[in-house]
Structure formats: structure tokens, C-alpha cells
Amino acid sequence: MNSYYVTLWLLLASIPANAIQSSGIIDDALFEIVSESVSGARAKEDVKQIIQNHRVQATKGYSNAAKYIKEELKAAGVTNVKTHKYKSNGKKRYNAYTSPMSWTVKSGILNMIEPYEMNLADYTAVPTSLTTLSNGGSWEGELIDVGSGLKDEDYEDINVEGKIVFAYGYAGTVHRQAVIKRKALGVVIRPSDSDRVAMRDAVRYNGLWPKWDERKKVGFGFQLSRANSEELMNLLDSGEKIIVNAEVDAKLHSGELVIISAVIKGRQKDSGQFVLIAHLDHYKPGANDNASGSAAILEIARTLNKLISSGTIERPRRSIRFLWVPEHFGTMAYLTKDRDELEGAICGINLDMVGENTKLTDTRLDVILTPASAATFFNDLIVEVVKEVKRKEPSSSKGSDNLFEYDLKKFRLGSDHDMLNDPLIGIPTVALGYWADRYHHTNEDSYDKIDATTLKRNMIIGAYSALWIANAGDEEADKLTILTFAKARERIIQLGLEGSLSLKINDSQEKIKHLTDRIDLQTEVDNNALISIRKLRSGESSMEDMYRVALDELGKSEKTLMLSRIGKASSKDHRIVTGSTARIPKRKFIGPVSDSYADIWFSEHLGEDYKWYSEVKISNLDLIRYETVNFMNGKRNISQIHKLVSAELGRYDVKITEIIIDNLSKLGLIEWVKLK
Structure with a gap:
């Protein structure tokens, strides 16, 4: 290594972690404009409108919600709006996903008629009580307890043909076991013994998810509250025979997955784009999951379009794209058929459950970073934006004064960021969402749990991040390189410290190699994050390369220091992986x-x-x-x-x-x- 790079490495290693403060990552003036402009109250009103629909994928309720989004965009003057439609029928596949069947439902009632009469569930009163994709028909039969109902063992010595099973497993799996395989009439689902015990009146959301070739075999399903479930269990435990009647007015058929795409175009063609995505589907009400995210990106689109059209801010260099999707299934259909729309996308944010009144839900914001396979500078940038929101804690006059609390989380699966983070798509996407929400996937995920202040704060994160990326040029890229390096250095040093503290002289070669592999991977990930900054530059720059040299040297030094503690000079790979190296x-x-x-x-x-x-x-x-x-x-x-x-x-x-x-x-x- 020549003296130039040695000097460079020493210089860069001296950059303090708080260098980001002096580098001016946050533009205070722009941050204030965004903060003052996005309306938590307006987004909360959008939530109220969206939750009027039972928004199951590929159904009329979802299409009605999509129509509302499109009309609001038009009213706000957002002109580049497009509706995408993809066939969805329980058979059509998009890459590794099978599209769901479509469903038209009008009513569904479950009554106990023996040993006494009692209404157990009513779709019109509680939409989550009728299992999604239940067939239409009239059924009457004995209720048989099958435990979880998920495994073959649950049905040993029990004949469920012509009967209605009572189980605590997921409805779709129970239905496949009991109805499709064993000719039961339908399924009634109760909460498990550990599922939100204190929520006695909550009714969870489940689906049957049949394939197209199973449609004629499909029965029905209902979910019950804990209170009603316990009454039935007490009757069964006392030896009573229970007869129930189910009446469902519904139809299974082929339909369409609908996606709304909107673009605020940048002033420089082919300079890239930033993506904001939220899934619009779910049960009624589904206020936080995910009317909140859908409303949030709608209000961001409104606000940014108004700020630009009024001349308050300059039209950004790059475009900003907004996507309202049926979760997973719709996103995959879009990526399969219209992936070219996302050409040049640099990074993105998935907003999924971002409107919670945290005093009611007892949740904190999870900032879910990208996986190692989707290395990006954006992880470090969005953390700075989140910190700024924490520092200023803006609020809505129509919302709470709750504290803004968040946690940085390693990547986890569970929403549409799963697809965008695939390197074949190449859009590193951070997810924002509140977890764990006790009301999630129940009828109690309702409008009263929505907070205009929480919506506002998350919209500030989304809107400001979008503008930062859309506006960034060489000067911002330089600052971002310093930030990314400073944070990368912290991560690599931390791994070296953890390894040094955990190593013992008699540790296995496998453990030693794993600890050095961790440093190697982190160095590679952070180097790739530095490389990703080049997407923001107008021309060539050697700045990222110089910082990458410094990171490489730091990684080597940390491994050397770690291994020296146990008297090791190197860490050759002695693992035996027969056949794995040739495939x-x-x-x-x-x-x-x-x-x-x-x-x-x-x-x-x-x-x-x-x-x-x-x-x-x-x-x-x-x-x-x-x-x-x-x-x-x-x-x-x-x-x-x-x-x-x-x-x-x-x-x-x-x-x-x-x-x-x-x-x-x-x-x-x-x-x-x-x-x-």
C-alpha cells in the first residue's frame, strides 16, 4: 500500500462520528417546509374514507379504495397517474407467486341453533368474522373440536365429513385439511389460548385462499371472538352437542389485481427516481394496516405536487414515484409485467402501519433497514432523517403530543419491501411500521387508533427523504460519502470489538472463521453502499474509491487485532463443503x-x-x-x-x-x- 493511501486511511480514520452534524446532511429550511406542509389531519381523513371498504385483493372493495386514491390525486393536480390491472384467479402465476381468486360477498351469518339459539358471527356487522374467499351457500351441521386443525394428527379417530370443524389454527390451512381433504362443510376459527387473551371481543382476520381448481370444493369459514368461543368450548366440555347454521351470500371468480401508480416527474430526464410504496388492501377496517400507509403516501404526493406547482420548492432533479398495491401479490404482478416503470429507481420507502396512536397500541416505530444483499447509502441517510424528526418532534394540531419513539431494526420480511430489495429489482427499500400492534389483523384495528401526529411524523420522513434523494447532486454525494464512511467505520469496529471479547484460545476454527467472515461481509456491504452513492453524481469521482480503500484497511486491521488476542496471525478457511464449491x-x-x-x-x-x-x-x-x-x-x-x-x-x-x-x-x- 503506497504512502498516499496510508495517509488517506489515517486521515479518514480520524473522522469523528459526529462529523455528520457539520456536513449538513439535513437542510433545515427544506425540512421545515416539509414539516409545515404535510397534514396529519388530512391524511387521517383519507384513512377514514379508505376504511369504508373491505379491501380484499382483487375485489370490488379494493377497487373502490383504488378509485378514491386516483380521484384524490386528480383533485390535487397530480397528472401522471396510471391504473394497472393484472389477471388474478388462483391459478395465474407471476414469478414465484400465485395470484388469489377474486370474491364478491354480500353477507354471511353464523348462528348456533342447538342446544340454544345464539348469533355467533355476522359479516355485515364485523367483516373480519367471515373468512375471506368463503364460498356462497347454506350449511347446517354439528360443530366438532379438532384442536389446531392444522395437522393430520388432529383428525385421528375423528370423522369430520358432513360436519363443521372448530379449531384455533389459521383458517386457510384448517379448511384445506378439513374441507378439501376430509369433506367437512366448513370451519369455525377460535383464538388460541395465547392469542391476545385480554381482547375478548376482538375478531381476527383469516382467509381460505383456495386455488382455482379447488373452487368447487370450497366451503365457508368464520372467525369468532374469544367471548363467543369460550361459550362454545364450555358447552363442548360439558358434553353438549352443538349444531350451527351458516348462511353466506358470496361468489368466487376470476378478477384483477389493481395498482395505482403516480409520478411527480423530475426536471432531468433519465436521472433516476425515488419510490414510495404502500399496500392498499386489507380487511375492513384495517385502519393502521394499511389505510395509514396508503393515506400517508397520498398526502405526500399532494403536498409535494403543491409545493412544486406553487414554486415554493424547485422541481427536483429526479422523479418521485408512488405505488398503491395489493400487498405481495400485486407488487409481484407489477414487477413481472411493468418492471420497466421503475427503471433508474435509486431506493425507496415502504410505509406499512404508520398512523398509530402509540398510547393505545403500545408500539414504537420500527425502521427496518435493507438486508446485506441490498447494500445502500440510504440506510444511513434515513436514520439521520428519523433522528431529526425525533429531535424536533413535530405534531399535528388535530393529533396527540405523544413522544416519537423508534428502533432501528435489521431487515425482516413481511411486506412489499421484500420484493424491491431483491437485487434483480435493485431498489434498496427501507420499511417504516409500528410493531407489535395488539390490534393487528383484527376488527379492532380501527379509526380510533389513528393519530394525526404519528401520520405527520412518518410523512415527514417519507417526503423529506424523497426530496433529498430527488434533489441530490455532487455536493450532496460528497456529504453522503462522509456520513456513510463514518457510520461504516463504527459498524466494522463494533464487529471487531464483539469478536475480540467473545474469542477464546481454544475456540474452534469454524467460530474464528465466522467472526472474520462477519467483518469481511460488513466491509463488503459498506463498500457497496459507498458505490451506490455514484447514482447521485453527475460525473466521475474518485471520492468513494478512496474511502473504500480506507474501509478495506480498517477491516483488515480489525481482523488482525481480533486474532492477535488468541495468538492467531491469519484465518484460513478449513471448512469442508463437499460439492458446494463446484455448484x-x-x-x-x-x-x-x-x-x-x-x-x-x-x-x-x-x-x-x-x-x-x-x-x-x-x-x-x-x-x-x-x-x-x-x-x-x-x-x-x-x-x-x-x-x-x-x-x-x-x-x-x-x-x-x-x-x-x-x-x-x-x-x-x-x-x-x-x-x-
Whole structure:
């Protein structure tokens, strides 16, 4: 290493963590304009309008909500608005996702008629009480307790044919076990013993999610409150025979997934774009999940368009795109069919549950950062924006004065950021959402839990971040490089410290290698974050390269210091990975793999091999599979993929990586690259 780079490294290593304050990352004037302009009260009114609809994907209720969004955008003067429609029928697939069936529903009532008469559920009063995608019809039968109803063992020595099962498992899986496989009439779902015990009147949201070829076999489902469930359980426990009657006016059919896309165009063509996304679908009311996120990006679009058209702020260099989607299914259809609309997208934010009155929900904002496979400068930038909101704690005159509390979280799955963070899509996306919300997926996720102040604060984060990225040029890129390096240095030093404190002289070579792998991965991730800053520049710059050299040297130094503690000079890889180094997978699909109660294609087509997923004892298997897919670029072999994912998520056997990839191969989702 020549003296120039040594001097550079010493210089950069001396940058204090608080250098970001003097670098002027936050433009105070612009921040104030955004803060004063976005209206939490107006967004709260949007929530009120959106929740009038039972917004199940590919249904009229969802389309009505989408129509409201489109009309509000038009009224606000946002001109570049487009409606996308994609076939959805329980059969049509978009990459690794099977679209859901469409559903028209008018009513659904469940009554107990023996041993006495009692209304148990009514869709018109509580829409979540009728299981989504229930068929229409009239049924009467004996209610039979089958425990969870999820496993074959739950049905041993029990004949449920012609009967109605009473279970606490997820309705879709119970229905497939009891109705599709065993000819029961329908399912009645009660809360489990541990599910929100104090919420006696809450009714959770469930779906049946049948495939197209199952539609004639579909029965019905209802969810009950804990209070009603306990009354039924007491009767069954005392030996009473229970007869229930179900009347459902509904129809299953083919439909469309609808997405609303809007763009505030930048002044420089082909300079890129920033993405704000929120899922519009869900049960009625679904106020926080996710009328709040949908309302938030609607108000951001209104506000930014007004600020630009009035001349209060200059039209930004880059475009800002807004997407209202049916969660997961709609996003994947859009990425499959109209991915070119997102060309040049630099990064984005997914807003999912961002309007909570935190004193009622007892939640904090989770700022969910991108995974290692989607390295970006945006993680560090958005943290600074969030800190500024915390420092100023703006509020709405129509909202609370609750404290703004947040946690920075490592990547987790669960919403539309899952797809955008796929390297094949290449839009590193941070998610904002409040968790864990006790009212989530119940009828009590209602308008009274919405706070205009919380909406305002999250809209400030979204709107200011969008403008920052959309306006950024060389000067901002320089500041961002300093910020990213300062934070990267902290992360690498912290890993070195953790490794040094945990190492012992007699530790296994595997543990030692894992600790050095963690530093290597973090160095690579932060180097890639520095590289991503180039998307903001107007021309060539060597600044990121110089800082990357410094990070490389820092990573080497931390490994050396860590290993010196146990008298090691190097950490050669002695792991045995038979066959893994010679096999290079290349995927043929946009991730992630859809594998849930709402989409059984993966489990069904794997057959007996799918049992492995329930038998393997590892807590974060979904994340491991997600990152295994993301790191699969057609160049890395299985061993290299395993090294990266285990460095990110923790040590686990390479055989798990091999099985995950082999299963994808069995389903034709990947191909093998032939070595030259």
C-alpha cells in the first residue's frame, strides 16, 4: 500500500462520528417546509374514507379504495397517474407467486341453533368474522373440536365429513385439511389460548385462499371472538352437542389485481427516481394496516405536487414515484409485467402501519433497514432523517403530543419491501411500521387508533427523504460519502470489538472463521453502499474509491487485532463443503419465494420434501432462504453463498443452504451454471 493511501486511511480514520452534524446532511429550511406542509389531519381523513371498504385483493372493495386514491390525486393536480390491472384467479402465476381468486360477498351469518339459539358471527356487522374467499351457500351441521386443525394428527379417530370443524389454527390451512381433504362443510376459527387473551371481543382476520381448481370444493369459514368461543368450548366440555347454521351470500371468480401508480416527474430526464410504496388492501377496517400507509403516501404526493406547482420548492432533479398495491401479490404482478416503470429507481420507502396512536397500541416505530444483499447509502441517510424528526418532534394540531419513539431494526420480511430489495429489482427499500400492534389483523384495528401526529411524523420522513434523494447532486454525494464512511467505520469496529471479547484460545476454527467472515461481509456491504452513492453524481469521482480503500484497511486491521488476542496471525478457511464449491446456481425468478397459507404452490409441488421445512430446527429459516436467493447471482457457488448468509444471519450448517437451493432446482426455479 503506497504512502498516499496510508495517509488517506489515517486521515479518514480520524473522522469523528459526529462529523455528520457539520456536513449538513439535513437542510433545515427544506425540512421545515416539509414539516409545515404535510397534514396529519388530512391524511387521517383519507384513512377514514379508505376504511369504508373491505379491501380484499382483487375485489370490488379494493377497487373502490383504488378509485378514491386516483380521484384524490386528480383533485390535487397530480397528472401522471396510471391504473394497472393484472389477471388474478388462483391459478395465474407471476414469478414465484400465485395470484388469489377474486370474491364478491354480500353477507354471511353464523348462528348456533342447538342446544340454544345464539348469533355467533355476522359479516355485515364485523367483516373480519367471515373468512375471506368463503364460498356462497347454506350449511347446517354439528360443530366438532379438532384442536389446531392444522395437522393430520388432529383428525385421528375423528370423522369430520358432513360436519363443521372448530379449531384455533389459521383458517386457510384448517379448511384445506378439513374441507378439501376430509369433506367437512366448513370451519369455525377460535383464538388460541395465547392469542391476545385480554381482547375478548376482538375478531381476527383469516382467509381460505383456495386455488382455482379447488373452487368447487370450497366451503365457508368464520372467525369468532374469544367471548363467543369460550361459550362454545364450555358447552363442548360439558358434553353438549352443538349444531350451527351458516348462511353466506358470496361468489368466487376470476378478477384483477389493481395498482395505482403516480409520478411527480423530475426536471432531468433519465436521472433516476425515488419510490414510495404502500399496500392498499386489507380487511375492513384495517385502519393502521394499511389505510395509514396508503393515506400517508397520498398526502405526500399532494403536498409535494403543491409545493412544486406553487414554486415554493424547485422541481427536483429526479422523479418521485408512488405505488398503491395489493400487498405481495400485486407488487409481484407489477414487477413481472411493468418492471420497466421503475427503471433508474435509486431506493425507496415502504410505509406499512404508520398512523398509530402509540398510547393505545403500545408500539414504537420500527425502521427496518435493507438486508446485506441490498447494500445502500440510504440506510444511513434515513436514520439521520428519523433522528431529526425525533429531535424536533413535530405534531399535528388535530393529533396527540405523544413522544416519537423508534428502533432501528435489521431487515425482516413481511411486506412489499421484500420484493424491491431483491437485487434483480435493485431498489434498496427501507420499511417504516409500528410493531407489535395488539390490534393487528383484527376488527379492532380501527379509526380510533389513528393519530394525526404519528401520520405527520412518518410523512415527514417519507417526503423529506424523497426530496433529498430527488434533489441530490455532487455536493450532496460528497456529504453522503462522509456520513456513510463514518457510520461504516463504527459498524466494522463494533464487529471487531464483539469478536475480540467473545474469542477464546481454544475456540474452534469454524467460530474464528465466522467472526472474520462477519467483518469481511460488513466491509463488503459498506463498500457497496459507498458505490451506490455514484447514482447521485453527475460525473466521475474518485471520492468513494478512496474511502473504500480506507474501509478495506480498517477491516483488515480489525481482523488482525481480533486474532492477535488468541495468538492467531491469519484465518484460513478449513471448512469442508463437499460439492458446494463446484455448484453455481442461477435463478430464473424474481424473489422471494412465495410460501405461506395464502399460496401453497411451493409446498404442494415439493411434496414430501417440504416436510423438511417444519422439521429443521432453525429460527430464521425464512430469512436464510430469502438471502440465499438474493445472493444467488449466477457467479457465486453454494459455499460462497452460504458464507455470506451465515455471516449476516448467524452460523448454520452448509447443508441447509444446499437443501434450499436443491429444492428450488427441483421446482425449475434455478438452473446450474456450467463451469468452463
